[in-house]
Amino acid sequence: MTAQTKTKKNKSRDTIPANKEASLLFTGSEWDAPLIDKVYNAIEDIAIGEMGLDPYPSQIEVITSEQMLDAYASTGMPLFYHHWSFGKHYAYNESMYRKGFQGLAYEIVINSDPCVCYIMEENSATMQTLVIAHAAFGHSHFFKNNYVFQQWTDASGIIDYLSFAKAYIAKCEDQHGPAAVERMIDAAHALQSHGIHRYPRKRKLSLADEADRERVRREHGEALFNDLWRTVPEGEGKKVSIDDAMEARQREILGLPEENILYFLEKTAPRLAPWQREILRIVRLIAQYFYPQRQTKMMNEGCATYTHHRIMTRLHEKGQISDGQFMEFLHSHSGVVMQPDYNDPRFNGINPYALGFAMCEDIERICTQPTEEDLEWFPDFAGKGNHMQVLKDIWANFRDESFVLQYLSPHLIRKLGLFHIVDDSDEEEIEVAAIHDERGYLKVRRALSRDYDVSRSDPNIQVCDVDLAGDRCLNLTHHVSEGVLLDEDDTWRVLRHLANLWGYPVALKEVDPDGKTIELYQIEPEDPLG
Template sequence: MTQVLHQDRPLYTGADWDYALIKKAYDAIEAVAVGEMGLDPYPGQVEIISSEQMLDAYASMGMPVFYRHWSFGKHFARDEMYYRKGMTGLAYEIVINSNPCLCYIMEENTMTLQTLVMAHAAFGHSHFFKNNQLFRSWTDAESILDYLEFAKGYVARCEERYGQREVERVLDAAHALMTHGVHRYPRRQPLNLQEEMDRRRARVRHEEQTFNDLWRTLPQKGDGDGEAIAAGVRDRRQALGLPEENLLYFLEKRAPKLEHWQREILRIVRMVSQYFYPQKQTKVMNEGCATAVHYHIMTRLHETGRLTDGAFMEFLHHHTNVVFQPGFDDPRYSGINPYALGFHILQDLKRMALEPTEEDRRWFPDIAGSGDFLAVWKHAWAEYRDESFILQFLGPKVMRDLRLFALRDDAREPHLTVEAIHDDAGYREVRRALSAQYDLARHEPDIQVVDVDLAGDRRLILEHRTQDGRLLSEPDAHRVLAHLARLWGYPVRLYEVDARSEAVLNEYGDVEPRED
């Protein structure tokens, strides 16, 4: 590790801050993050905001610029009520995956907290955003702010031209389908939002032609033999690009009744959903990275005299709150704290690299005793997502420290069964079970468009490929199908099919489009 810091006077001595102190602390943090740790973040832009501005950012998905929608106001009113009544606190910061990386910090923070959150967000999160393969493949940090500005202006112009109610109806339906508006497999070239904006006019002309050709060329009804009918189905599915798991993409390209401005709004919502897709898969890693980085930086600043003992104690108080993990029988327990899990795994990797045990050498022979924990960290941050990160790097010591165990919860049995604990026989099963909890396929239903009755009533056919027999909530399914039918313009039918046996487990009959 390159030593670049020297013993010096403290950066500050009290709780109060000013812009000169913020800049001084930022420079000291950068000296450790870049000079010592070799991090590679985006250029940073720190902005100080009020609690009301933080609540506003909460409401609009953390975005600094966004189109208007009634749900954002509802979220703002709810969060503000909880905050004013002392029922909840606010995040110390919000960070935007953009270039430059925007880091919003609250004016109510003390100087120590400002230093902590800059280390956490402007360097920890920023390095992760810039270097993780999922973000590199799926997001465009260079153009996201320009694209959001374009989206805000476009939606506003549509409201002026077509009416707020009409635009709101499209946005309501698109938001209901937002989790089903992503491509789950990497594209050949990274997303470029600037090119998306530039190609909009050409896209409208192209879609006009291909859309008309598709819907004019309908298959003719007739008896025919089974082989001819099967061939016709194959041709139809191929022409429509089926099966298609990205429902917003399919509707944008193929819905027969949507106007061009409505398709563009679907595309905007789809792009925003795609932007958040990597974050849903890297919560443990992203927060673990930022927490490990801020802990290392703040410790180094204290060791070199840049933080007073009092400031360091204040930091440790905040840090301990961030990584606190209540036990399963604690009233405060609400699941695994991603900050705690990510931080513990990374600190364990550091310990293995510097002070390995025989157990470490058996479990992690390539890491134990390597001496370069930063190289191990950077490799993990760049190449893994939560599911694979846990499966690859969760070690026995962390399982013991966090007292992890695996339960079997079978609705057909009257009791829970402890299947594995933190011992030699259970480590691998606990690790496998915990890793599986971070597999998005287990939490988000796999719903695909599989066919369209072009020659009949243009009914849209969807399949939900179920895992472990878990079916959709009927009330929620009916509401979302109603939104989908509104965008499609014709009836929609959904089958729930076992992914292994192909058996039909449930069916939602035709949901007709209706006007509110």
């Protein structure tokens, strides 16, 4: 563990008996680097020794508010390539922070090995204890052990890959000019939410040797592109004759249908230069790296919040933090897990910290003090003790929607006052579709689980065909779910970037579940990037 801090003098002390003061980790609100080490070791004894957590090694970095704002702008990573959008985000967050309209996070944690934890310089000693327990042990354990992160991320390689990406893009700016690179990144960013593989491929994402493979990948890609495009018409509006075998071969190379649009462009866009394909790959791999965090937001925060609550409670029970320090922790913790009512001006949906923490506490209750209802609903672990083993197994093997679907209990549904409400725009009245009975609990579970399924919140858009014998038009299909269409203005903007990357016309049709076309967009490239 490393810590970069400024030495500070204690300005205040808790009023405590002299015989207890010796066991306290600290007695004031100020801290320095040796105290951070002392606190870390005390937390580690509880997290690993008592709770049995298995986190990555930690690297603690102390940062200022300006550095925290900079981390906000660049997705929290310690290094990133340059782009104007990051400066825009920095200016916005700084303005909101200075005017008092928003606060800053107490910490930011990065899924890397070692796990990098940024903690705010302005935090008190109690808050530093809290955020180290939360991030360096709670989040870190979840990152290391959850199956989604194991399938999709390479924690040991991400920092080296970001270093390669930053250097590669800087080199491209020197060779091709900042304006050309900026246009390329603009287009890639517009499509990055459609640059995700949602199902595991043959191998886990590995980043450690991406820089070494770049040359081999480029040579292989150029051979594939030559094979794919050697039969397309050379003049505008011309057609060529392609037999069935050749068409099947070309479709095999294209890998249609393909939902990962950035991947498709990287491999097959006819006009892009090798350096442009590599930029698409950089943006795509970074977007893929963050995809598991979207799938596990509530579970991840629940794990970290439960962990810091357990650790801070044990520190207080062992006399290592005072009553006053524990009250300071509880004040912050209560704010984090507060769930505003639906008619509260602060309501913005279900707080992931509140639900995640409540479900973890509820699972502990079911393991140790079950009711007859719990024994009926959760026979596999109700009343069998060893709640930490149950929780660690859940944290490792589930993501948000499956966690809710299997472990949201009737007791917690009643406690949180959850109901299933159907608000149909075609109806004048709102329907209460599920109440607190046996069938209603199942409906509430299913409805809430669906809300945490990111595959439902992201539009299902696939590359379905390419007119290789005609004008080379790229054809995409949006499979409309529950009648939700794409925003028209955003669609035109994104399609303009897509057409410029493809270099030829692009058509997007929105179809209902019966295959009927609802909307059709067609666009020509204005200024091809290749």
